[in-house]
Amino acid sequence: MDQIAVLLAPGHVPDELGGSYEDACAALDLPPVPGGYALYLLDQMNQRQTVISADTTAVRQAELAYGSGGDGYLGNARVAAAGIADVRSGWPEEFGGGPRCQFCRDPYPVWVYEGGDVEVLLGEPVLGFRGEPHPVTGSDVVGCIDWYACGACHDLIEAADLAGWRGLLERYGDPDVPMPVQSAWREFWANHRPPGPAAPPEWTPGRRRRMAYEIAAQWDAFIAVHPVDDIPFTDDLDVPALAGVDAALDAARAYLQQPPPAGRVRVYPAGGDAAIVRADGDGWSLVGRTGSVSFMLLDTDPNILHAIGWRASPSLLDGLSGLAPSL
Numbered sequence: 001m002d003q004i005a006v007l008l009a010p011g012h013v014p015d016e017l018g019g020s021y022e023d024a025c026a027a028l029d030l031p032p033v034p035g036g037y038a039l040y041l042l043d044q045m046n047q048r049q050t051v052i053s054a055d056t057t058a059v060r061q062a063e064l065a066y067g068s069g070g071d072g073y074l075g076n077a078r079v080a081a082a083g084i085a086d087v088r089s090g091w092p093e094e095f096g097g098g099p100r101c102q103f104c105r106d107p108y109p110v111w112v113y114e115g116g117d118v119e120v121l122l123g124e125p126v127l128g129f130r131g132e133p134h135p136v137t138g139s140d141v142v143g144c145i146d147w148y149a150c151g152a153c154h155d156l157i158e159a160a161d162l163a164g165w166r167g168l169l170e171r172y173g174d175p176d177v178p179m180p181v182q183s184a185w186r187e188f189w190a191n192h193r194p195p196g197p198a199a200p201p202e203w204t205p206g207r208r209r210r211m212a213y214e215i216a217a218q219w220d221a222f223i224a225v226h227p228v229d230d231i232p233f234t235d236d237l238d239v240p241a242l243a244g245v246d247a248a249l250d251a252a253r254a255y256l257q258q259p260p261p262a263g264r265v266r267v268y269p270a271g272g273d274a275a276i277v278r279a280d281g282d283g284w285s286l287v288g289r290t291g292s293v294s295f296m297l298l299d300t301d302p303n304i305l306h307a308i309g310w311r312a313s314p315s316l317l318d319g320l321s322g323l324a325p326s327l
């Protein structure tokens, strides 16, 4: 079982979530208590769960032991039984919620195989701590469970030969694929229907924040595959003006006059004097590199990156970069 433990507390908001502590709590539908929360993101064989605990002792201690005091990812912190405030199915979208490849756990499956009706065992929530009992309370036909596959696993499935099967086992990421998983895969292997392309995930504020996080974290790689010379900029004369972008830029510029709550602007060093700047607002996220381009993401324009050129961006990003300490 994989696990990510995250400390969400005043002054300690993970980059995936972005924004202030109050913003992050609102995004997760949690009351902003002074002591903060520990989020345990559990990735088990057949499901992902988020355990939210008001007892942050374990993650704070793990962070101290970890030593860097930095990234807040504390995979070894055990879920404390005390203090659990909520147990939710799935992960927050900011942390990669949504289906994964069910063969290798790739977070971006591109194929889906329509599944048949399945009966599943129902039980008490599984929290993942050592010695935990797993009481079964019954079973239910839950309808159809589809199978998601990444491109590589899809190719092995479609090869439909012994080498493909072995390749699938190797891609699982663990030398010992549990027998229940192998059993489920064999059933799928024998009976699956033809696949279709997986639909892109629904665009939500969480998706928008996740995309802003990924662009900021992988700026150079992102620009390498999205050459700026090929991008139509919103301030190019032949690109129609978009009121949503203008309004979001105005909201970002307003931060220069009235600094937002801590966390809404994040600055990351990008070599020399340059910085990657990310700013989040209500319904928008702006991410860019000082002296270069930036991109606006809007809740009103799903899956669209609005490129902001030099005429609007440099002074704005330079100004925003002065509002937050460089991380």
Ligand SMILES: [Zn+2]
Pocket (backbone or CB within 6 Å): 101, 102, 103, 104, 105, 106, 149, 150, 151, 152, 153, 154, 171
């Ligand atoms: Zn895969």
